[in-house]
Amino acid sequence: GDSVTQTEGQVALSEEDFLTIHCNYSASGYPALFWYVQYPGEGPQFLFRASRDKEKGSSRGFEATYDKGTTSFHLRKASVQESDSAVYYCALGITGNTGKLIFGLGTTLQVQP
Amino acid sequence: NSKVIQTPRYLVKGQGQKAKMRCIPEKGHPVVFWYQQNKNNEFKFLINFQNQEVLQQIDMTEKRFSAECPSNSPCSLEIQSSEAGDSALYLCASSYRDWGGQNTLYFGAGTRLSVL
Numbered sequence: 001g002d003s004v005t006q007t008e009g010q011v012a013l014s015e016e017d018f019l020t021i022h023c024n025y026s027a028s029g030y031p032a033l034f035w036y037v038q039y040p041g042e043g044p045q046f047l048f049r050a051s052r053d054k055e056k057g058s059s060r061g062f063e064a065t066y067d068k069g070t071t072s073f074h075l076r077k078a079s080v081q082e083s084d085s086a087v088y089y090c091a092l093g094i095t096g097n098t099g100k101l102i103f104g105l106g107t108t109l110q111v112q113p
Numbered sequence: 114n115s116k117v118i119q120t121p122r123y124l125v126k127g128q129g130q131k132a133k134m135r136c137i138p139e140k141g142h143p144v145v146f147w148y149q150q151n152k153n154n155e156f157k158f159l160i161n162f163q164n165q166e167v168l169q170q171i172d173m174t175e176k177r178f179s180a181e182c183p184s185n186s187p188c189s190l191e192i193q194s195s196e197a198g199d200s201a202l203y204l205c206a207s208s209y210r211d212w213g214g215q216n217t218l219y220f221g222a223g224t225r226l227s228v229l
Contacts, residue, residue, distance in 0.1 A: 032215035043115060043204055043220035051215060087154060098168040099144055099208060099216035103156040 002027045006090045006104035013080050014112050021075040021107045023064070023090035031092040033057075033066055033073040034101060038087045047088075082111045116140070117221035119205050120187075124226045126195045134224040135187040138207030144168070145188050146218060147180060150202040162188065163210060195228045202226075 006023045013019060025031065032051045036044040048057035050066040050073065057064055062077045075088060087108050091101040116139040126132045138145045147159040160170035162182040170180075177196075182188040192199055202223040208216035 034217070036220075041222070043117075043119075043206075043222045045115070046217055046219060049217055089154075089156075093215040095215060098161055099210070099218075100146060100158045100161055100169065101216075101218055102158075106154040 002031070002092065002094055002102050004090050004092055004102055004104035006088075007107045008105070010108040010110060012110045012112070015081055016079045017111075019075070019077040019080045019084075019109065021088055021090075021109070023073045023075065023104060025071050025073065025090075025092050027071075027092055027094060029095050030068075031094050033064075034091040034093065035062065035064060035073075035075050036089040036091060036103075038089065038106070040086075044089060080109070080111045082113050085109055085111045115219065115221050117205055117207050117219055119203075119221035119224050121224060122222065124224055126226065126228050128196060128228055129194050131191060131193060132195045132199070132226055132228070133189055133191040134203055134205075134226070135189050136205030136207075136221060137187045138205070139219055141209075142207035142219070143210050144208045144216060145182050146206040146208070147190050148204045148206065150204055150223070152201070156204075159190070192226075195226070197228050200226055200228045 007021045034049045035047040038044045048059040050057040053068040055066045087106045090104040118137040146161040149157040161168045180190045204223045206218040206220045
């Protein structure tokens with residue numbers, strides 16, 4: 001079935017480090033791909049999305065490129081800050097699936113000052 | 114800040130009690146979703162509506178869970194008889210209707226249910 005697999009568990013970095021969180025998907029058809037971020041005590045916030053092969057999404061210094069060949073949508077940021085500490089979710093939306101999104105299990109980013 | 118408003122933020126119930134939570138979607142969004150997020154951060158889709166009509170729901174929702182989105186009133190999700198396993202964060206989200214089905218969902222802050 002349709003699914004999303006992302007970097008498991010926690011990623012611990014220092015400020016100004018480069019971030020990569022891997023996201024791979026399995027889907028029939030041509031899904032849209034999303035990144036969300038969730039801070040403690042809040043609901044998930046939409047970061048950005050991409051709907052076509054090679055399309056790049058970006059927001060707040062984060063970016064990811066839709067790669068149909070490798071079925072991936074890896075999240076990257078060149079220089080993380082302590083305020084980026086949160087849980088990041090990759091999600092996919094399937095055409096004709098009533099609009100619901102399928103989420104990965106989340107990756108916790110901890111950035112030390 | 115989220116424009117999807119969920120109330121209450123916290124809900125504590127005993128086993129067998131009813132638990133009801135409400136959601137006001139973002140203005141202009143006809144589609145409303147309910148998800149359950151457990152302590153392992155897993156998202157479970159429960160049900161979605163377009164205006165007042167159910168688009169899709171899972172089996173769990175059909176048994177102890179009931180939900181509605183009446184016209185001109187908040188949407189609601191109610192658990193008829195709470196169980197310990199229902200303890201979770203219940204997230205409401207809304208979106209435009211993308212006929213391709215690839216909607217961007219905008220979430221509220223959630224209602225955290227604890228069943229003692």
